[in-house]
Amino acid sequence: MDRRLPPLLVAVFINIAGFSLILPLLPFYGQVFDANPFEIALLFAAYSFGNVFGEIHWGRQSDKWGRRKVLALTTFIAGLSYVAFAFAPSLWAAVLIRVFSGFFSGTLSVCQGFIADVSPPERRAKTMGYFGAAFSLGFAFGPVLGGLFAGEEVVAASFRLPIFIAGGLSVLASIWCLLALKDAVEPTGKGRPLPKYSEAFHFVSQEPLLARLFVISFFGIAAFASMEAIYGLWSEHNFGWSAHDLGFAFLAIGGGGLFAQLVLIGPLVARFGEARVILIGLALLALSMLLQPIIRMPVAGVLLMGLLMTGHSLAFPSAGALLSRETPPERQGSTMGLLMASNAIGRIVAPPLFGLLYGQVAFDAPWYAGAAMIALVAIVGVQTVRLLDSRRASATM
Incomplete structure (x- = not known):
């Protein structure tokens, strides 16, 4: 394994743990606003809506600025969006914040670009396996934290601590990217088509x-x-x-x-x-x-x-x-x-x-x-x- 890859895998683990921490809370957090099942499902879909635009935008920006800078910036702003989500005044505000969070979390293409930078084609499938394992490990760890720190009552205050933890994990991932991640290739200054x-x-x-x-x-x-x-x-x-x-x-x-x-x-x-x-x-x-x-x-x-x-x-x-x-x-x-x-x-x-x-x-x-x-x-x-x-x-x- 290329020595430049483990720091990325750690960043992926921390970031996905923060993202997945929110998932078991959403059905109950939606009930704080008296949301029906359709509206609660919108909270899940809103993130993906932002995500698709983020993937296109941040993949191109990482070619211009470098993978490290983009990952550090996006995970930091995504962390701040969790704080806003914890204090959403209404369901539709929460949906919009989820779109915003999804946009700044749409960095899968950036990570894949980093993997392509550090691994030759014959090793890329194995390297993507490591990436998938880091993703799944974060997905296993995050929801447990979310459930552990959530309160029993269906009120906004019951969910603020785990949402703050999710935001903290994103900020931690941002700091980690700044300190430990190193670009494998020099930024081109031009975005991919x-x-x-x-x-x-x-x-x-x-x-x-x-x-x-x-x-x-x-x-x-x-x-x-x-x-x-x-x-x-x-x-x-x-x-x-x-x-x-x-x-x-x-x-x-x-x-x-x-x-x-x-x-x-x-x-x-x-x-x-x-x-x-x-x-x-x-x-x-x-x-x-x-x-x-x-x-x-x-x-x-x-x-x-x-x-x-x-x-x-x-x-x-x-x-x-x-x-x-x-x-x-x-x-x-x-x-x-x-x-x-x-x-x-x-x-x-x-x-x-x-x-x-x-x-x-x-x-x-x-x-x-x-x-x-x-x-x-x-x-x-x-x-x-x-x-x-x-x-x-x-x-x-």
């Missing part, structure tokens, strides 16, 4: 394999984000859980992702290939959603969320890796940019719709709708496997 989404869309639509990978990613990530958004409300209704309980339940989500990243995905891809690993991940996703309302037990509720994250961590990194490998070098930037934008739209649009399902149809409806969505996506996954098998068979003839 904006992704040419129209060209990428035309290219992807003409390629049956790539089009199917886009469908899998869009609907799969939309379903996962929606389950994340309604889980707090559903577990409160069924098990009487508070933010404290939900924080420990989210530990299973981070643990499932960490287990998939460190233990499962490498051997499974080596043995079955990315396309079949995508199918395995989709099967785990659908199973976890289907069984949640059927079993309806607290222990199962935790374990199945861990299974949900395991499936997510198998399917979508594999889809991204396969899409990247099947895309020619001159199309990489625009195609991967389009994929990131497409996934973000799924995270923005789907959670409020599933919140409506939860509030207007039935409390269990989102789980069944999510399982049905993934089952349909799995059909596309089977077509992807057949396309790849057919292509490889033709290549050997």
Whole structure:
């Protein structure tokens, strides 16, 4: 491992711990403003809305200013936004603050740029595995802190301490970036070109394999984000859980992702290939959603969320890796940019719709709708496997 990489991984861990610390609080913090399920889901979607613009902007700025400066600046301002969130005077103010926070937290492309700077192409997949592990570890650690320091009463004061801790972690990440992170390449002073989404869309639509990978990613990530958004409300209704309980339940989500990243995905891809690993991940996703309302037990509720994250961590990194490998070098930037934008739209649009399902149809409806969505996506996954098998068979003839 390049010695310049560990400081980035530490920064990612600290930052994601702060971001994920907020997640188990949102369903209860929304209730402070008498928010309905649709409005609570908006708190989740608002962050992703800001995120998509942040990813485009800060990725380009990091080419001009350097990765270190951008990461230090954005994490510091994101930390300040948490303080504003703790004192939001209304639901819509809270939603706007979440958009602002998402914009300054949209630095995944900056981190990926840093990884590309310090690792040669043949080691990049392994390096991204380290990045995924740091992300999942932060995701496991943060919600526990959030639940641990949240109060029992559904009032704003009960959530201020954990929100302050989230802000403190972001500021700590900013200081760490300033002190420990070093740019691997000199800033160019020019931003990378904006992704040419129209060209990428035309290219992807003409390629049956790539089009199917886009469908899998869009609907799969939309379903996962929606389950994340309604889980707090559903577990409160069924098990009487508070933010404290939900924080420990989210530990299973981070643990499932960490287990998939460190233990499962490498051997499974080596043995079955990315396309079949995508199918395995989709099967785990659908199973976890289907069984949640059927079993309806607290222990199962935790374990199945861990299974949900395991499936997510198998399917979508594999889809991204396969899409990247099947895309020619001159199309990489625009195609991967389009994929990131497409996934973000799924995270923005789907959670409020599933919140409506939860509030207007039935409390269990989102789980069944999510399982049905993934089952349909799995059909596309089977077509992807057949396309790849057919292509490889033709290549050997």
